Amino acid sequence: MITVGVLCEGQTEENMVEGFLKPELAEHGIHLVSTILHTKTAAGGGGGRGGVSKWSKIEKDLRNRLNSTPHWAAVTTFLDYYGLPQDSPxxxxxxxxxxxxxxxxxxxxxxxxxxxxxxxFLPYLVLHETETWVFAAAEQLGELLDDAGLAGELKRQADAEGGPEEVNNSPDTAPSKRLLRLFPGYSxxxxxxxxxxLLGMExxxxxxxxxxxxxCRLIALNNGC
Structure with missing residues (x-):
């Protein structure tokens, strides 16, 4: 079993790692350790967590993890390409x-x-944001929310863009904005x-x-894809 650290943008990404990616990759001998990006310190001394404002904050967290965990096989990121700081490399x-x-x-x-x-260091940016994956799981979301029409519309929009990862990244048409317009109660x-x-890794x-x-890159760390 090898260990890979995952620097997550926020709670949504951490939930995806803990509830979905972690058990799936454990079958390949990979133990994921997720942490949320540290963004600020509150007046009382507690750490603020989640969100991305400047590249320097991401870099600081990455270097801290890489330097403090020499026994880990790798450190990767789980950040949204949509909204990534413009000063990022x-x-x-x-x-x-x-x-x-x-x-x-x-x-x-x-x-x-x-x-x-x-x-x-193995960087990964979600194209375009984590809700892209939900478009891929349109049928499963429709079942969960008992809304077959929602599933059909999500699939139609993804197909029109050329696939879930192609759903574009503007303030009006990003995946998360589309989901909330179609189903305001979406969590x-x-x-x-x-x-x-429910969709599953494959x-x-x-x-x-x-x-x-x-x-594939993560699994290859432990001899296979």
């Missing part, structure tokens, strides 16, 4: 023109890896992780190729 010189969305996010991941410069902390867990890997590539 690679954001300013992303390929334009005919570059695909996946090519842009992979460019940023490479620049992050180069900037940190540590052999055990990102509960409904999303539950639906994705279903999500099949629907989300950028996610699949990340999982």
């Amino acid at each position: 690679g954001m300013a010189d992303r390929p334009q023109g005919g570059a695909s969305r996946r090519e842009r996010v992979e460019h940023v991941e490479r620049r992050m890896a180069e900037h940190i410069g540590h052999p055990r 990102k902390l509960l409904d999303g992780p539950d639906a994705v867990t 279903g999500l890997r099949g629907a989300c190729p950028h996610f699949d590539a990340w999982i």
Whole structure:
């Protein structure tokens, strides 16, 4: 069994790791340890957690984890590409023109890896945010919320964009904004992780190729994909 640390953007991502990714990857001999990005310190001395405001905060947490856990096989990130700080490595010189969305996010991941410069750092950015995975689990979400029409509409929108990971990243059309418009009672902390867990690892890997590539890299740490 090897250990991999996962730096999560917030509670939603941590719930996904603990309830979905952790048991799935344990079958491959990988033990995930999740922590939420530290963002600020409250007046009373308690640490604020969740959200991303500046690259320097992400970098500080990453370097702390890498330096304090030499026995871990790797440290990875679970951050949304949508809303990533503009001062993050690679954001300013992303390929334009005919570059695909996946090519842009992979460019940023490479620049992050180069900037940190540590052999055990494996960056991952969700294309475009964690709710993308919920679009992949449209049928399961519809069953959970007893709303077949919601499932059909989520699938229609994902297909129109070319797949769940292609659902775009503007303030009006990001996956999370679409979900709340279609179902105002949607709970990102509960409904999303539950639906994705019902879909399962193989279903999500099949629907989300950028996610699949990340999982392959993690499994390869323990001799296989």
